[in-house]
Amino acid sequence: MWYLNPENKEKILKFSNYKTPFYVYHIPTLLKEINKYKKTFNGYNVKFLYAMKANFNRNILNIIRDNGFGADVVSGCELKRALNTEFNEISFSGVGKTDEELLIAIKNKISFINIESYEEFERINYFSNNLKIKTGISVRVNPEVKADTHKYISTARRYSKFGVDFKTAFKIYMNAKKSEYLNIKAVHFHLGSQIFSSKPYSIALKKIIDFLTELRMYGILIKDIDIGGGWGVREGNETSNLMALFNVLKAYLKDYNFIIEPGRSIVASCGVLVTKVLYRKKVFDKYIVIVDAGMNNLIRPSLYGVFHPISNLNDRNDKKLLVDIAGPICESSDFFARDIKLSLPERGDVLLITSTGAYGYSMSSNYNLRPFVKEVLIF
Template sequence: MAVPDLADSPPVRRLADWDDQQLRSLAATHDTPLYVIDLDRVQANYQRFSAAFPDAHVMYAAKAHTGQSVLSALLDVGADIECAAWGELERSIQAGADPNTLQYTAVNPPAHDLDYAVDLAEDAPGLTITIGATDTLDRLAERGYDGRIAIRINPGIGTGHHEKVATGNDAKFGIPYEQVPDVAERVRAEFDLVGLHSHAGSGVLTDDLEDHCEAIERVGEMARRVGDLEFVDIGGGFGVPYHEDEPPLDLAKTSEMVRDAVGDIDAQLKLEPGRYIVADAGLILTTVNTIKETPTATVVGVDASLATLIRPAMFGSYHPMRNVTAPDREPEPVTVGGPVCTSADVFATDRPIARPERNDILAIGNAGSYGYELASQFHSQPRPAEVALEDGDDRVVRRRETLDDVTRVEQ
């Protein structure tokens, strides 16, 4: 894969920047609903972020998109990978990652996850396990593990686009701040303490940086209290503009503020962007099947649903939409919904879109992160195919599921 030139890569890719003719062709060839991921853009986003933090170790948070094509593309440009579950560890290795470079962030890890990580570490002592509870230390010790540990700090400050992703003040995540020095002492006695970790929240844009950096300041302070660390990992959470009128994250300002917030530490700074790397590199194509005029709304029915993209139903998230069949038609306010039997299955309400007609193809933007990852088989709907774009070509990287795939595990 050719490495993209950053000079040709803008800081944000809007939905209107995609090639409508190419998108129509993909829909005609591969049917809809269809996920599209641009691997050139994925690589460019990683390179741009890394260039803003030249002295830091930038990993990719796999949970944003664990497709093998995405992981392989990022490994090709030197990214390491942070994983939140055993399946992400395995998929990263299958994509070509050296297990010694992986970081596993355990959150209430099931027994199988810990078993897998401990077994993996026997042959890959460079694997780092991040713990957010002393109970996890007990469980690791029971399994005979005495290797690399990072302590996840709960800084008591949450940030991000929604309360459900503001992990920095959620008791589920991390060791309570003032308990960290005692836990560090225990880790040093029983394991190999290599780092501190924290993640304040997700979807952080330039205007949110002050709150985000307040949490980072606390991590830097704790790093100086604990001392003798290999790295300090401040997580990810850096956002992309979902609304068309939102400016992109100012990376230069972000880098400066983050460095100032961390302060002077005798350790490697680590970051784990996920959404920033893949969000604007992906979209969904969906076909209009129904137009219904009512006294209160023009309802546009499409073949994608909350089973395809759950973020609007789960978070109330805004995703840009575009009629790629006829983008020059006069815009009309419409409500766009899918075929799932719930009022939550709506992508947009009273949204001005070039007047849709039956069989038009609509594109739903910024679907590269937490899109396919959260897709389901609700209503017995097989999950969609995914097509990757790279070096001017396209290829199917996930075939469309069939009903046999949906029912295969039943007995």
């Protein structure tokens, strides 16, 4: 991985002379991950809308835009940032869009709004008619397909808060067809995050194709299918096996255009959280190492129980001991790792918590009144 390269290690150690913790993003790795998508789907009618919630650093957004990606946003503030970044195409998803947010989307004539309830459809129709602005829409359908992932990031099961059932989607599309100021652009589904098998996509897509076939009988012709994002990347690794996803779409590329919303899979591996060791203490048969980063900087280990590989830039080669890595936050869940084998770090050692380019800074907070950290880019 890029952070094990001696030159990059030296750069990070130099940065760490200043205040820790902070995030570092390696731009060559970001570009490498972007290019995997471009190469896999090159020459086919497939577009990419970057899931901005994964990482909304302005410099990273500019790079992603310059590589031909649009943006998928899930809040009014994300929408404003996408507009300011001048993405060519923007979709607006999310179950709780306020009137103010919908008006921003409608007035700026973004590519389309992903509708997630019938009442949201009514608001969009009302505003579009009042303003006499033709608004692009898509409906997020919940295909009720179980993806093998953490329950908090599985979004297409029955009783999920996301999307609508096929019956409601049909009702929305039929009424949208009658509206002078609504433009039916696409259909959308999103199965969740950290999905490593193409099978759930295949099952969901078959249901969506059957639904579009039914709509065609009523004069509604939809050619664009947004399959969301969610393709997984394991902590400590880079994105792989995109051909499996391509193979799901291949049979339908003659008749349909596709939209994919990669987020984590292009930014996760380019980022690390840099933190320093504050204290070590022995508790019975193991050591607890206290670092200056906390769950306010990276909540995924506490929230999802995810382990991000940890590397000591000071290269301790002593005997490996049983170690926990904990932060300073006043919560018992503020751990980055439990029961890992690691050479005991010294006070002041610089640790890297890896694969944190996605949902790291973007999910951080100032809990315990701890400040937000800086972000550094390596080109």
